[in-house]
Amino acid sequence: GPESGDSAKGATAGPAKGGTLTVLNSDPQSDFDPARLYTSGGGNVPSLVFRTLTTRNRENGAPGAEVVPDLATDLGRPNADATEWTYTLKDGLAYEDGTPITSADIKYGIERSFAAELSGGAPYLRDWLVGGADYQGPYKDKKGLDSIETPDAKTLVFKLNKPEGEFPFLASQTQFAPVPKAKDDGTAYEKHPVSSGPYRVTANRNDGEELVLERNPHWSAKTDEERKAYPDKIVVKSGLDPAVINQRLSTSSGADAAAVTTDTNLGPAELAQIGGDKQLAGRVGTGHFGYTNYLAFNPKVKPFDNPKVRQAISYAINRKSVVNAAGGSALAEPATTFLPDQKAFGHQPYDHFPAGETGNPGKARELLKEAGYPNGLTVTLTHSTEENRETGPATATAVQEALKAAGITVKLQGLEPNAYNEARWDITKTPGFFISRWGADWPSGGPFLAPIFDGRQIVKGGSNYNHAQLDDPAVNKEIDAINKLTDLDEAAKRWGALDARIGEQALDVPLFHPVYKRLYGKDVKNIVISDWTGVLDISQVAVK
Amino acid sequence: MARFLVKRLLAAALVVLTLSVVVYALFYLVPGDAAKIACGDKCSPAQIAQVRTRLGLDESALAQYGHFLQGLFTGRDYSTGTAVLHCDAPCLGLSYTTDQQVTQLIWEKLPATASLAFGAMALALAIGVGTGVLSAVRRGGLLERALTVLTLVGTGMPVFVLGLLLMMAVCAYLQWLPFPTYVPLGEDPEQWAWNLLLPWLTLGLFESAKYARLTRSSTLETLAEDHIRTFRAYGVGERSLVGRHALRGAVPPVVALGALDLGTMMGGAVLTESLFGIPGLGKTLIDSIRHIDLPVVVGVVLVIGTAVVAANVVADLLYALADRRVAL
Amino acid sequence: MTQQAPPTGELTTGAAGAPAAPGPATLIGRLRARPAALLAAGVLGLLVVLALAAPLLAALEGQSPNTYHDALVDSARGGVPYGSLGGVSAEHWLGVEPGTGRDLFVRLLYGARVSLLVAAGATVLQLAVGIAVGLAAGLGSRFADSLLGRATDVLVSLPTLVILIALTAVAPAGFPRPLLLILVIGLLGWGGVSKVVRAQTLGLKKLDHVAAARLGGSGRLRVARRELLPALAAPVITYAALLLPANIVAESSLSFLGIGVTPPTPAWGQMLSSATTWYRADPMYVLLPAGLLFTTVLALTVLGEAVRTALDPRAAGRLGVGRTRGRVRGGIRGRIRKGGAA
Amino acid sequence: MGADTDLRTGTDTGTRTDLVTVSDLTVDFPVGEGRFVRAVEALSLSLPDGGALGVVGESGSGKSTVAAALLGLHRDTGARVSGTVRVAGTDPLTAEGAELRRLRGGLAAMVFQDPLSALDPYYAVGDQIAEVYRVHHPDASRRAARARAVAVLDRVGIPDAARRSRARPHEFSGGMRQRTLIAMALACEPRLLVADEPTTALDVTVQAQILDLLHGLRAETGMGLLLVTHDLGVVAGSVDEVLVMKDGRAVERGPVAAVLGAPKEAYTAALLAAVPRVEAASAPVRTDGAVADGDEPPLLAVRALRKEFGRGRRATVAVDGVDLTLRAGEALGVVGESGSGKTTLGRMVTGLLTPTAGEIRHGGVPAHGLRRDVQMVFQDPASSLNPRRSIGESVADPLRAAGALTDAEIRVRVRGLLAQVGLDPEAYHRYPHEFSGGQRQRVGIARALAPEPRLLVCDEPVSALDVTTQAQIVELLGRLRRELGLALLFIAHDLAVVRQVSDRVAVMRRGAVVEQGPVDRVYGAPEHPYTRALLAAVPVLDPAGAAQRRAQRLESASA
């Protein structure tokens, strides 16, 4: 497991300032504009440069899944039905050039994210803010968005369409980072964004393949309790092959001794290797990110309209081989609930169709017989051809083998990644039975359950995630009710209960929750892995 | 000669344009919606529509191709939001996903690809010609067999296996070299070379087999030619026969083939680039295909096409220069 | 064809004319004289037999290619097989696949079917199209030649991968993947063959027996079939020996990029690409497909080389002193082969 | 037979007086599968210092094999060589290292047949000579070697040698290349020059120049000459002694005048008899149909025929304004040096090539494309037959293509044709490589006859054959003319052969016909100076006559 995040205090070889941290990644930071980034809680590298109204709590485990103030003095002050949120900025906030950060800059930053030129961010602002659906961004629509008010340089008021008790979570996304209007040059801004965080971008090569971050002299630790900013310099190198990244981290020679990765998991082969190596095993950080891989049904397609068929499949599934396909028990935990197994999500354990460790084909056959398929049946499972251990061929074959035992012949339909996404997200093309997955935009049941089960979020002409096209008034009503709550603990409990209730309908078969296992270099200290991101937090890492 | 060049260049332009049509056409068949992909996951229909308009994807395929051609010859204007960005001719458009100018993007990626391609090719030729000559001269001997098997390792092993094994051996076990990361030549020539050494070796070894076999057979062929017999009859030593006479005849076809391969490699040695994280055209190409980033795909394909066609011309020229008997 | 002794007093014939081309019987005879070629042919034959007999051998071992054995792998350690040598046991002769526990012996056999089928199919297609286009370019008018030449240029400049990825996406989902691979590799890779054939044809076309056939009233098709195709056998066989292994490697490279055969079908290339990371934790998993692939390539190369020398009239004829006459200069274009997606 | 004694006497005489001694030389070549072919058997010869020996014989008789043995060129080729060979005291079969290098080039230098392929195409000729020179004079500087190369090039008559020494072989004409090879030999000042068919690839006029050059050099430097050739006319004027070979054995040897004048062996006599003589008046073939009827349109009429290859500045005019007529049953010979456009003319007549301008009429009708009634016999019997098809099938091909006959009828007809050209009809299923050159040429003729042509274009039909076979083919063509009333367009560069075959002759030079007329008139009283030069260059069999002609040539050259 990870080392204690608080080892800074009192430890003899505690973390110290200085040195250069290298980040070895496979995906480049090709969009480094706060308007375009789609992150959970402000992202890992972006959060070094962009401060937001709120941010995630940089602590190990469950406390790390909490949201805390960043630029703002608190998590926001809602009105009675949570349709209006007011924030006040801290004192002494400045950009990398020393100019002060104002509430207008944050408003402007949000407005930019509506511009067609800067697409890519999360859709929530558009849905939640009054007038957001029609707003075209500041380039086309100079008037600005009326639902964001800046009564003075320190205050922001957000007016929402409907109650949103989880607004503080949204305010942690990079769209809530300040952008000085004078420095905005549209799509070119990403090359030299103006930093509000501890580091500024001094080089951005090949569209994000290599980023060099150096200290922002105008950042003050006094206004920022979350970011530690130990290294003097951070170099992010991306575009590397995952096998190479892991090999470099395990060899950990030269500059790689002070290297980490924020996007590359250890693969099964590497885990097998590390399993026999104490020294290496000590350099593996384990984390959990709210994520569920599941089998999705489209009940509009026969025979999945029959709940018994769906239940039969739920019984038949062999989670052991699925977990093995995902890289073994170290990389995946079998899931029986749709919500991730974390307190922040309000996880409430249930297993409505117990398949045991390796499946219950007997029970499945029974159900099939009841459903009118005494001689078994043949179904098609759609999956991605990408070798990704989640939605790819490995998982699909594991499912295929498991269902065989229950008399269900599974034909595999592998689709090239784009076609696969199109198939599962385009409501007119949704296959009957396919592999899917869902990750949280922030650690709460809201963004986990609503897009999947809220009947009003069935999207035509865009990306639809409500695969089952569930439109249950009771569910919809409960979602609205929870959204009103501003007590997040209370909300979490009700999300958990809702999940258990929806689970009875067998609209999906939860397969597993992934576990993140990541190597870091031998000189890397102060590893903090929160349940929010599941990944070590660069802002906490020290190399001295 | 000039006539030949003009003719070939015209034909080349035609080939390249055809390529662009083919790629455009193909991408209209490919499933997936570029606007959706450019917009990102979890994009609302309104956002998608916005992006679609901005990328010009709401126009007919023909109109889009027309704009592309227009950009190629006269340049195009784009909005950055705050200003108008003029993309000078030849403008290959803006990337759907990153909004970068494709021409600029290609210029950024080209040095890496070229570094890999030229180095690997030089190595492949050196290894290939060396072993080829050796095995021709020592025909039937033990050395020849050993060399043959060695070069077969190159042919019989996919480049990603070869590269991974080499990297594990040299960087992880022996730790003779650090794990390669690409350093631009302009930044630090020494580091550039050190870091490219392994990719060069990998691709070079992989490619060398072909040249070894070609060299071997053309050396044998040349050694059987009548003029070799002449010099042998005048007491010229075997070393000089091979080095001066046989090689002189055997190398031009090998070098010409090398030029052609170099052209293909300029399109990026995809597997090698992604294995070693070299930010080159090949990786860009694969990524842009995955994102249905048509302008980038077309741009890179055009570069590859141009390189290959140019290489063809160069190969013919090289061959004609080396062997004056060949008329252009 | 039986070899008859030259007519008496004709000690001279061999020296004066172009060397005689060997018939099939001579070819086999010459190959027999080379132990390496025999061994290579034997190895290839064995592989083909093993591939064909895969179901039988699987039954003999008592395993099937797609059955999971979760109990045989260590889930906590990434699914590495329990036991030594990748889980070799009396039940699993070559061990099991990490992660799934599927039987490697049977998967390798079934994999051979797919790999060899794809490679052979693609090669045949490349040869067929290449010969047709090369002949057409070589025999047709100047215009047809340059048109086909440019078309070949377009083809050669098309990055194979782009097309591959696009086509695999375009192809209907139910389309058999091995066939698609054959089609794609085959239809994109004939440029080299066509260049060789064109160059040879241009050379052969100048030979008097072709002119004689035309004078005798033979049309283009007849000339192509009777006078040219037989003479193209040697260069084409030589080329095929190069193409086959290249196509196996291509199949594996495509798998590496996730566009190979569809699971659960095993194929060597696909096994190899998923095995690459296991080289330390489970070396057997890498060594088996790599070894097989290497053996196949080696055997093919040795055999190809042997066939080439056996078909090369000069190899059997005179060396050194003799005069070379009427030699067709294949030239550079004839030697060009398109490199794979390295 | 005491091999020991033979050996001893051979060695003794060799070292004392002779430049070259060969005794009991036997050479076997491997032909695969462990079998060998015997190229030379128990051959002995000697050549005194400064002497000149001609080795003659038909193709494949082992001449080149002997020549190569003198330089030890069979070593490491797999050939089995036995017997003794001494060249200026060195044994080429066993000499090693420096001694072998000294032998090759230093003692004996070789001039090969095909001057184009015998030079490295990639290097300047001067550099090639300099390279060889430096092998034998290791202390000579590069510059000195180059100077030497220029000197020898100048010596063999390359004009502007200093500049031309920088040219590559392909920039030279055939004659200049052959001179270059001789210059290379001279550069090393060898005591023996071995010339293997040094003039076969050249025109008669150039051939005469080269032979004159060799003669002059020999007189000047006193080196020995071993001249290998199948052309008896060539030896007549160039050597003192001659050795006749057949099937790897020596048949006859003696002073050249004696052997050529009064051969002792029947084989030599037959060989001599077969040589066509340019002086002999022809006995024109009288054919039944060949009545020169003025009113009827001629079988073939060619008017202002022109053919250009290539376009623009690269264009070559191969045929330039040729007018010809050919009546039914008539034989028209076309002579001229290499590259004068003979083949191009012939191919245009058959329709294989399309003229750039001008008109071809067959029987008064303008003709386009291929015609069944015009067929062709090609020069090279090897390449004109498909090596992969049985000869019967090759002959049957035109019949099958026509599609008029059944399979059985075709077979009968093919057998008939084979018999007609003097081949065994049972040879139907045999393959070209099982036949001799002459037999293959017969097959080619049979195939040309299959579509029942009225005009046969023969493009050098005999130049690849040795004299005896040549004579047979010429005879066959005459017989066919008589029997079938065929008209012939007979192309050849050998004036003597043309005289034997033709009624009329056209002399071509640089694409144009410079002189045309009945053979006896043209050969007897040539009008054009070019025709006269051609005739003067034809080698004659009589050594005295050869010397006389050489004197004439030198005279006219100096004039």
Ligand SMILES: Nc1ncnc2c1ncn2[C@@H]1O[C@H](COP(=O)(O)OP(=O)(O)OP(=O)(O)O)[C@@H](O)[C@H]1O
């Ligand atoms: N390297 C060789 N391998 C096999 N057979 C050979 C070889 N060289 C020559 N021969 C054979 O040896 C015989 C004599 O050949 P050689 O070349 O000496 O004849 P030649 O008299 O010079 O003929 P030509 O006039 O055609 O040059 C021929 O039958 C020929 O086929």
Ligand SMILES: Nc1ncnc2c1ncn2[C@@H]1O[C@H](COP(=O)(O)OP(=O)(O)OP(=O)(O)O)[C@@H](O)[C@H]1O
């Ligand atoms: N296909 C061709 N392309 C270009 N030039 C050609 C071609 N064929 C012939 N020539 C040229 O035309 C000229 C006449 O050639 P042609 O073959 O008719 O001569 P020839 O009298 O038959 O010579 P030879 O006695 O050597 O056979 C030569 O200069 C030759 O180089």
Ligand SMILES: [Mg+2]
């Ligand atoms: Mg000879």
Ligand SMILES: [Mg+2]
């Ligand atoms: Mg000719």
